[in-house]
Amino acid sequence: xxxxxxxxxxxxxxxxxxxxxxxxxxxxxxxxxxxxxxxxxxxxxxxxxxxxxxxxxxxxxxxxxxxxxxxxxxxxxxxxxxxxxxxxxxxxxxxxxxxxxxxxxxxxxxxxxxxxxxxxxxxxxxxxxxxxxxxxxxxxxxxxxxxxxxxxxxxxxxxxxxxxxxxxxxxxxxxxxxxxxxxxxxxxxxxxxxxxxxxxxxxxxxxxxxxxxxxxxxxxxxxxxxxxxxxxxxxxxxxxxxxxxxxxxxxxxxxxxxxxxxxxxxxxxxx
Amino acid sequence: xxxxxxxxxxxxxxxxxxxxxxxxxxxxxxxxxxxxxxxxxxxxxxxxxxxxxxxxxxxxxxxxxxxxxxxxxxxxxxxxxxxxxxxxxxxxxxxxxxxxxxxxxxxxxxxxxxxxxxxxxxxxxxxxxxxxxxxxxxxxxxxxxxxxxxxxxxxxxxxxxxxxxxxxxxxxxxxxxxxxxxxxxxxxxxxxxxxxxxxxxxxxxxxxxxxxxxxxxxxxxxxxxxxxxxxxxxxxxxxxxxxxxxxxxxxxxxxxxxxxxxxxxxxxxxxxx
Numbered sequence: 242x243x244x245x246x247x248x249x250x251x252x253x254x255x256x257x258x259x260x261x262x263x264x265x266x267x268x269x270x271x272x273x274x275x276x277x278x279x280x281x282x283x284x285x286x287x288x289x290x291x292x293x294x295x296x297x298x299x300x301x302x303x304x305x306x307x308x309x310x311x312x313x314x315x316x317x318x319x320x321x322x323x324x325x326x327x328x329x330x331x332x333x334x335x336x337x338x339x340x341x342x343x344x345x346x347x348x349x350x351x352x353x354x355x356x357x358x359x360x361x362x363x364x365x366x367x368x369x370x371x372x373x374x375x376x377x378x379x380x381x382x383x384x385x386x387x388x389x390x391x392x393x394x395x396x397x398x399x400x401x402x403x404x405x406x407x408x409x410x411x412x413x414x415x416x417x418x419x420x421x422x423x424x425x426x427x428x429x430x431x432x433x434x435x436x437x438x439x440x441x442x443x444x445x446x447x448x449x450x451x452x453x454x455x456x457x458x459x460x461x462x463x464x465x466x467x468x469x470x471x472x473x474x475x476x477x478x479x480x481x482x483x484x485x486x487x488x489x490x491x492x493x494x495x496x497x498x499x500x501x502x503x504x505x506x507x508x509x510x511x512x
Numbered sequence: 513x514x515x516x517x518x519x520x521x522x523x524x525x526x527x528x529x530x531x532x533x534x535x536x537x538x539x540x541x542x543x544x545x546x547x548x549x550x551x552x553x554x555x556x557x558x559x560x561x562x563x564x565x566x567x568x569x570x571x572x573x574x575x576x577x578x579x580x581x582x583x584x585x586x587x588x589x590x591x592x593x594x595x596x597x598x599x600x601x602x603x604x605x606x607x608x609x610x611x612x613x614x615x616x617x618x619x620x621x622x623x624x625x626x627x628x629x630x631x632x633x634x635x636x637x638x639x640x641x642x643x644x645x646x647x648x649x650x651x652x653x654x655x656x657x658x659x660x661x662x663x664x665x666x667x668x669x670x671x672x673x674x675x676x677x678x679x680x681x682x683x684x685x686x687x688x689x690x691x692x693x694x695x696x697x698x699x700x701x702x703x704x705x706x707x708x709x710x711x712x713x714x715x716x717x718x719x720x721x722x723x724x725x726x727x728x729x730x731x732x733x734x735x736x737x738x739x740x741x742x743x744x745x746x747x748x749x750x751x752x753x754x755x756x757x758x759x760x761x762x763x764x765x766x767x768x769x770x771x772x773x774x775x776x777x778x779x780x781x782x783x784x785x
Contacts, residue, residue, distance in 0.1 A: 391688055394706045398687025441722075442706060444685050 243351045246358050246486075247376035247414075249400075251392030253363030255384045256421035259457055259467060261360040262290045263476070264380070266466035267483030269324035273355040276315070278346075279329040280372035281362035282337055288328040291318065292464020302330040305342030311349050320469065325354075335368040343371050365399060374404055378415040380448060380486075384422045385434040390442055393418075397443060417448035419482060424453040425497045436495075449482030451475050452496045474499055540732075542574045542627075544609065547582035551594055556601075563601060575603055576627055580610035587614035591622030678714070686711065686725065699729075707747060716740070722767075728755075729772075739772040740784065754779045 248261045258281075265277040279287035282302060288294040293316045299309035304327075311327075318324035327346075330337065350357050361372035373379065379400050383393040400414045401407055407414070420439060427433040440447060456473035460466065468479040474496040481491050545559075563570055575598065579585055595605045607625035608616065616626045678697030686692060686701060688708030699713040702720045709725035711717050715737055717729045722743035730737025730752040737751050744765055747758050749772050756772075756779050769784040 391707060394688040395708065397685075398690045401684070401687070402690075442704070442724075444704070 243354045243357050244378060245347065245351075245376050246356065246378045246380060247361055247373040248358060248380045248382060248419075249361035249369060249373055249396055250363065250382040250389070251365060251369075251396040252384070252389045255382050255389055256419075256451065256457075257363075257382050258286045258290050258360050259461065260380065260382050260419055260421065260451070260479070261287060261358050262466035263468040263479040264483055264486065265324060265356075265358050266318075266321060267468045267479055268356050268358075268486070269318070269321040270468075271483065271487065272323065273487075274323045274353065275356040275358065276325045276327060276350055276354045277358045277360060278327040278350075279360050280338070280368050281360065282329045282368060283331065283334040284362065285329045285331050287360050288316075288326060289464060290461050291326050291466065293318070293326055293328070294464070297328045300328050300330045301346065302333050302337045304346055305337070305339060311346060320465075335362070335366070338367060338371050340371060340374065344375065347375050365395065369396075370399070370403060373400060373414070376400075376404060376414050377406070378417065380417050380419050381443070381445065382419045382421055383439060383443070385420055385428065385436070385439055387434070390434065390439055394443060397445065416445045417486070418443055418445050419448045419451065421451040422453045423450050423495070423497075425495055447493065448485050449478055450493060450495055451478045451482070453498050455498065472499070540574065542576045542606070543570060544576045544578050546578040546580070547585065549582060549584045550589065556597065559598075559601065559603070563603065570603065573603075574606040576607050576609050577605065578609045579612070579615050582615075583612075585611075585615055587618050589615070589618055591619050591624055595622060595624065680713075685721075688725070704743075707745075713737070726750075730774075735774050737773075740770075742769050743767050744770045744781070749779070749781070751779060756781070 246264075248257050248264070250257050258279075261277050265275050268275040277287060277291070278301060279285050280301075281287070285300075288297055296316050299314040301314065303309040304311050304314050314327055316326045316328065318326065327350075347357060359372045359376065362368040373396075381393050381396060381400075383389050397416055400416055404414050406412065418440070420436060423436075424433060428435055436447070436450065452474045454467075454473060454475035456470050457467050457475050460470045460473070460476075467473055468476045468483070470476045478494075478496055481494070484491050591605075591608075598605050605624060607627045608619040609627045611619060611626065619626060678694070680692065680694040680697070680699050682692055682699070682701045683703060685703040686705040686709040688706045691710040691712065692699060692701075694713040694715065694717075696714050698715040698718065699711055700718045700720075701711065704721035705711060705719055705723050705725045705727075707724045711719070711723075711725065711727045712731055713729050714732050715730065715734060717727045717737075717739045719727070719739075719741040721741075722745055723739075723741035724745045724747070726748040727739050727741075727746055728748075728750040729739050731750075733752055735752045739749055739751065744761070745758075745767060746761075749756055749761075751772060751774050754774060754777070761781055765781055765783060770781050771784055772779060772781045774780070
């Protein structure tokens with residue numbers, strides 16, 4: 242039976258799609274059959290970050306509306322056998338999502354996959370609500386700054402009350418905190434919140450600290466999950482996060498953005 | 513409606529030493545009798561039985577008639593007579609609800625008020641006035657207890673457990689956007705309260721953690737209610753309608769272990785020793 246994990250945040254632009262791609266690829270690398278689903282109808286990005294935007298024929302909404310079968314819409318990742326993507330529609334909007342439709346798709350995916358990752362849109366309305374509704378676990382992506390923390394806090398409240406598990410009185414959705422775009426220098430200067438301050442407000446277990454890194458943009462430009470990028474501190478942090486997601490206890494290392502060495506900085510013009 | 517501002521009447525350019533009165537919003541619980549037809553002998557018999565069984569419950573309670581299903585009560589109905597008959601039973605009728613325009617006119621003429629809305633109160637621990645005789649089914653019944661619906665703010669979402677009596681205990685952090693309402697007693701939170709969350713209580717509010725949202729104690733008018741917390745970072749605190757915003761609280765008290773209470777009509781915040 243698959244584990245359904247929603248990657249959500251409330252706030253936009255904090256790194257949900259980047260994280261969904263990285264965590265999905267990371268799980269697939271460990272041999273787990275994983276599918277990542279884009280719930281951001283009308284503003285889809287997951288297919289681009291995964292590098293399969295030119296292979297989208299049918300999408301999530303087509304499946305929900307019965308215009309296509311699930312295996313027609315699922316795209317197998319070219320790099321990793323265990324990884325599939327279910328993209329969403331770019332022409333429709335979130336009103337096209339229905340609870341029954343989403344439930345049907347998830348039930349079908351449950352039998353085939355070990356992990357189902359739902360990439361939630363920003364906000365707390367229909368798209369975000371349906372992305373989290375069927376979740377067993379949640380990865381709450383937060384930037385170490387006040388607005389993001391406040392929005393994540395709101396989302397945590399919704400996870401404990403507006404999900405199927407909450408409504409049925411089952412074991413609650415297990416929430417994990419993924420701190421992204423972390424820059425230790427800015428934290429030291431006081432511009433960004435410290436990890437402890439964020440944890441004090443949100444009070445959920447820390448899944449990982451992903452440093453701010455230019456490799457994230459580079460990876461997204463070429464359509465590769467950043468966990469597959471060599472020499473990326475963000476990628477390394479995501480790898481640790483995947484281990485923790487699978488239950489391992491790993492010491493938290495706080496990496497910063499990659500810095501070029503003095504020699505590299507002196508010589509960059511020559512290259 | 514909670515009035516969150518105290519208005520002093522008569523305060524002109526020069527503040528008089530004592531204002532003639534102060535305006536405050538207050539909640540009072542009224543007993544609503546849902547009428548199925550015009551009051552007759554059976555109505556008064558049932559009323560008498562109800563009052564005899566639990567006299568203290570109804571003593572001094574303001575009564576309201578719900579006319580939603582009492583089309584029979586016409587525009588010429590003798591509300592004055594009814595109010596008098598009820599007063600003879602030591603029951604004071606103050607108003608009507610859900611009446612037609614004609615019914616309301618008649619009621620107003622009799623000195624009753626027409627009340628809008630109203631929300632139900634949770635069940636009291638003592639027994640409700642039971643249905644009296646079998647044959648003449650009492651048309652008057654004390655309003656049944658239903659779960660409260662918030663008309664103003666969103667439904668509470670956090671897991672809560674009622675302690676014995678009426679105190680609510682919350683053990684999970686209260687998240688931004690959540691609202692906890694302890695309608696009949698105190699509210700105890702053994703966790704932190706996030707910014708954007710609201711705690712509302714009939715009685716006192718205790719937060720064994722950081723209080724970062726809003727806390728309103730004594731909302732039904734209890735001036736003796738207090739707010740206690742381990743770390744005061746609240747956006748707003750209020751007791752019995754009197755409120756203070758965070759910028760009106762002494763900065764030295766921020767993040768401190770404090771209690772807030774009313775002293776002679778002023779909202780005081782003092783450190784806990």
